[in-house]
Amino acid sequence: xxxxxxxxxxxxxxxxxxxxxxxxxxxxxxxxxxxxxxxxxxxxxxxxxxxxxxxxxxxxxxxxxxxxxxxxxxxxxxxxxxxxxxxxxxxxxxxxxxxxxxxxxxxxxxxxxxxxxxxxxxxxxxxxxxxxxxxxxxxxxxxxxxxxxxxxxxxxxxxxxxxxxxxxxxxxxxxxxxxxxxxxxxxxxxxxxxxxxxxxxxxxxxxxxxxxxxxxxxxxxxxxxxxxxxxxxxxxxxxxxxxxxxxxxxxxxxxxxxxxxxxxxxxxxxxxxxxxxxxxxxxxxxxxxxxxx
Amino acid sequence: xxxxxxxxxxxxxxxxxxxxxxxxxxxxxxxxxxxxxxxxxxxxxxxxxxxxxxxxxxxxxxxxxxxxxxxxxxxxxxxxxxxxxxxxxxxxxxxxxxxxxxxxxxxxxxxxxxxxxxxxxxxxxxxxxxxxxxxxxxxxxxxxxxxxxxxxxxxxxxxxxxxxxxxxxxxxxxxxxxxxxxxxxxxxxxxxxxxxxxxxxxxxxxxxxxxxxxxxxxxxxxxxxxxxxxxxxxxxxxxxxxxxxxxxxxxxxxxxxxxxxxxxxxxxxxxxxxxxxxxxxxxxxxxxxxxxxxxxxxxxxxxxxxxxxxxxxxxxxxxxxxxxxxxxxx
Numbered sequence: 001x002x003x004x005x006x007x008x009x010x011x012x013x014x015x016x017x018x019x020x021x022x023x024x025x026x027x028x029x030x031x032x033x034x035x036x037x038x039x040x041x042x043x044x045x046x047x048x049x050x051x052x053x054x055x056x057x058x059x060x061x062x063x064x065x066x067x068x069x070x071x072x073x074x075x076x077x078x079x080x081x082x083x084x085x086x087x088x089x090x091x092x093x094x095x096x097x098x099x100x101x102x103x104x105x106x107x108x109x110x111x112x113x114x115x116x117x118x119x120x121x122x123x124x125x126x127x128x129x130x131x132x133x134x135x136x137x138x139x140x141x142x143x144x145x146x147x148x149x150x151x152x153x154x155x156x157x158x159x160x161x162x163x164x165x166x167x168x169x170x171x172x173x174x175x176x177x178x179x180x181x182x183x184x185x186x187x188x189x190x191x192x193x194x195x196x197x198x199x200x201x202x203x204x205x206x207x208x209x210x211x212x213x214x215x216x217x218x219x220x221x222x223x224x225x226x227x228x229x230x231x232x233x234x235x236x237x238x239x240x241x242x243x244x245x246x247x248x249x250x251x252x253x254x255x256x257x258x259x260x261x262x263x264x265x266x267x268x269x270x271x272x273x274x275x276x277x278x279x280x281x282x283x284x285x286x287x288x289x290x291x292x293x
Numbered sequence: 294x295x296x297x298x299x300x301x302x303x304x305x306x307x308x309x310x311x312x313x314x315x316x317x318x319x320x321x322x323x324x325x326x327x328x329x330x331x332x333x334x335x336x337x338x339x340x341x342x343x344x345x346x347x348x349x350x351x352x353x354x355x356x357x358x359x360x361x362x363x364x365x366x367x368x369x370x371x372x373x374x375x376x377x378x379x380x381x382x383x384x385x386x387x388x389x390x391x392x393x394x395x396x397x398x399x400x401x402x403x404x405x406x407x408x409x410x411x412x413x414x415x416x417x418x419x420x421x422x423x424x425x426x427x428x429x430x431x432x433x434x435x436x437x438x439x440x441x442x443x444x445x446x447x448x449x450x451x452x453x454x455x456x457x458x459x460x461x462x463x464x465x466x467x468x469x470x471x472x473x474x475x476x477x478x479x480x481x482x483x484x485x486x487x488x489x490x491x492x493x494x495x496x497x498x499x500x501x502x503x504x505x506x507x508x509x510x511x512x513x514x515x516x517x518x519x520x521x522x523x524x525x526x527x528x529x530x531x532x533x534x535x536x537x538x539x540x541x542x543x544x545x546x547x548x549x550x551x552x553x554x555x556x557x558x559x560x561x562x563x564x565x566x567x568x569x570x571x572x573x574x575x576x577x578x579x580x581x582x583x584x585x586x587x588x589x590x591x592x593x594x595x596x597x598x599x600x601x602x603x604x605x606x607x608x609x610x611x612x613x614x615x616x617x618x619x620x621x622x623x
Contacts, residue, residue: 020425027422028439031502034454035443053471054464106347114344122352124619129359131555131611135583135600139369139378139593140362163358166351195343224447226562231588241449245566248453257457264453268446275445279438283506 035268042066042261049257065258069266073259074250075243076235082263085243089223089270091154092239096161097218103162104169104214105207109199111170112177113185123174129167137164138231145232152234160232161222168221169214176210176285177203212278213285220271240267363604370598376591387598397599399574400582403489407578408557410493411500416549418497419504420542424534426505427512437509440502448499452566455495456482485575488568492560492576495567500556504549511545512538551614558607579603 041049042065044058071081111123141160142151150156180203188198229239244267248260275282373383391397422440426433443451458464461480469477481487515538523533561580568576570585579599587596 017428020428020430024422024425024430024436027418028436031439031443031498034451034458034498035446037458038454050463054458054468103351107351110344110348116345120619122348124615125360126351126355127615127619128608128611129355131551131607132359132363133555133559133580133600133603133607135561135580136366136604137358137362138584138600139587139597140365141358143378144358144362163354166354170351194340195347220445224449226447226449226565227584231584241447241562244447244453245449248449248456248566249569257463260453260457264450268450271445271447272442275442276438279441279445283441283510 038261039265042258042265044258046254046256046258065256065262066266068256069247069259069263073247073256073263074252075247082240082243082247082266085238085240086266088154088233088237089240092157092161092237093219093222096158096165096222097215099158100162100165100169100218101211101214103166104171105173105204105211106199107166107170108173108175108177109203111174112180113182113198113203114195123170126167126170129164130171134164134227138227142232151232152237154237156232157228157237157239160228161218161225164228165218165221168217172210172214172217173207176207180206209281209285212281216274216278216282219274223271366597366604367601370594370601372594374593374597376593378593383594387594391595391598391602394595396574396577396582397579400577400579403576404558404578406489407493407496407560408554410490411496411557412550412553414493414497415501415504415553416546418501419549420508420539422501422505423508423512426509437506440505442502443499444503446499448560448562449566451495451499452563455491455498456567459491459494482568483572485572488572488575492564492567496557496560496563499563500553504553507545507549508542511542515541547614551610554610555607558603 037054040057041054043061043063044052045060045062045064048056048059069081070083070086072079073081075082075085107126111119145151145156145159148156148159150159184202185198188202193201223239224241225239226241226245229242230245233239233242244263247263368380369378370387371382371384372379373381373386426436430436459479459482461467461478461483466477466479469479482491519537520533523537528536559580560578561584564570564576564578564581570577570581579602583596583599583603586592586599
């Protein structure tokens with residue numbers, strides 16, 4: 001690889017270019033293989049998986065594993081399929097993403113355009129919260145959720161995700177607003193516009209890219225979270241990731257691999273979809289903040 | 294008279310980070326000057342208070358749910374708590390027990406192997422792919438999302454996919470046998486000595502594309518004029534990368550290191566889904582150790598002390614980094 005990387009576009013020879021493409025294609029295979037094979041095998045009958053070759057295309061095409069995973073697979077004690085857990089996840093994700101993004105936007109606005117003594121220290125305190133290992137808050141969190149009477153419930157999980165996502169959204173908006181021309185804010189101020197009016201009329205209309213970043217980040221993280229779901233949810237609020245893990249690691253009966261795969265893809269679909277629709281903006285927006293910062 | 298004065302200051306503020314950094318004290322003074330310069334009636338005083346009011350709920354949440362909880366966990370780690378928190382002070386007993394536990398030393402050793410390899414390999418692949426993609430590759434727009442999509446998946450999904458793909462009885466090894474290479478062996482996931490490397494493989498698969506995106510953004514941000522000048526001076530491509538381009542990627546290296554190292558220490562779900570900590574305890578990590586000691590073995594005091602060690606490890610990396618970042622920017 002080091003051979004290929006020494007070359008620059010302007011002067012790469014034909015052989016080097018062929019080599020570059022070869023390496024890139026190898027990596028395409030590496031990234032596509034595990035997930036791609038899972039997709040192929042999710043539409044095979046079980047006998048073709050246990051008795052056959054995982055790379056082979058299905059001889060009999062069937063969507064039964066998908067219906068099974070969605071509607072009727074045994075998860076924990078009930079044969080409910082993943083459907084109820086999918087809704088649990090949605091009910092948790094939407095409020096959590098919305099609240100943490102709004103709070104993050106307001107925080108970023110205050111921290112860049114209404115600075116006060118000690119604001120950098122406060123921001124530092126918030127920023128460090130992005131990086132704490134969540135293990136350190138598990139025990140007290142379980143106690144506090146119980147104390148508030150929302151343990152094992154969707155509102156409880158929303159609270160947890162808002163709190164631990166807040167630091168990220170604040171970071172994104174703060175970095176974004178930092179390069180937003182402050183003279184516009186000052187001019188509006190002199191014209192008599194207040195705090196919220198400036199936010200609403202001046203900041204928000206140009207916050208599109210960073211809202212996309214914040215929403216995608218929060219959506220992916222919260223949808224994909226396992227630790228909090230496994231620790232703080234009960235039957236009625238368990239998110240998709242926890243249910244999937246229960247499905248895949250259940251040790252009773254025959255391992256229905258095709259159902260597991262269909263379930264795993266179902267669990268991955270929302271984030272993949274978000275990523276396919278808006279991933280480009282995500283990377284661009286994220287990099288605009290982090291590389292500059 | 295007021296307006297030119299303000300706009301002059303504000304140009305400094307708005308002219309970009311560089312100016313913002315060097316003139317921060319001036320800029321901040323200007324910020325303070327704004328509300329007081331205008332006639333301080335009730336409304337302006339209220340306006341002055343609003344920003345802090347808006348910030349305070351978030352701040353309260355963070356103070357209680359992050360720092361308050363950290364203090365609580367630290368305190369618990371000095372108590373004899375088992376299934377429920379109790380508040381008897383036992384000093385360093387939990388830490389002494391913790392470091393005598395074989396499970397913990399296995400977890401630490403595994404984290405060393407995992408984090409070291411994960412960070413190095415992700416950075417190498419990320420940088421390599423970014424450089425290759427930066428060679429005016431046809432189909433870059435098609436390749437990038439393929440390298441990146443694993444990042445959108447949950448570690449549980451990644452673990453499920455790889456667990457099966459690496460399973461010798463049904464996955465890769467079985468397939469290669471069917472293709473006629475009967476002696477092919479790849480049973481790492483079932484092998485105590487190698488299972489931890491399968492965690493590395495799956496984790497690298499998930500994150501390396503993201504690291505690539507970071508480096509690619511860094512590469513795209515490099516001033517072309519410098520490169521052209523270097524080329525005119527006869528610099529070889531190798532030297533351009535070694536002397537000019539890669540040194541300029543320092544911020545990207547730093548961000549990658551920080552993100553990867555904290556992801557490594559927090560790794561929990563991937564191990565749960567891929568190996569369940571096994572075979573035996575071969576892929577136990579501090580995060581899985583903490584969970585099982587606290588919630589299934591009812592040794593809350595020891596669980597809390599292991600969480601404190603994890604936090605201190607992350608803090609040792611993060612605090613200097615954040616301090617440097619924020620001081621620079623201010």
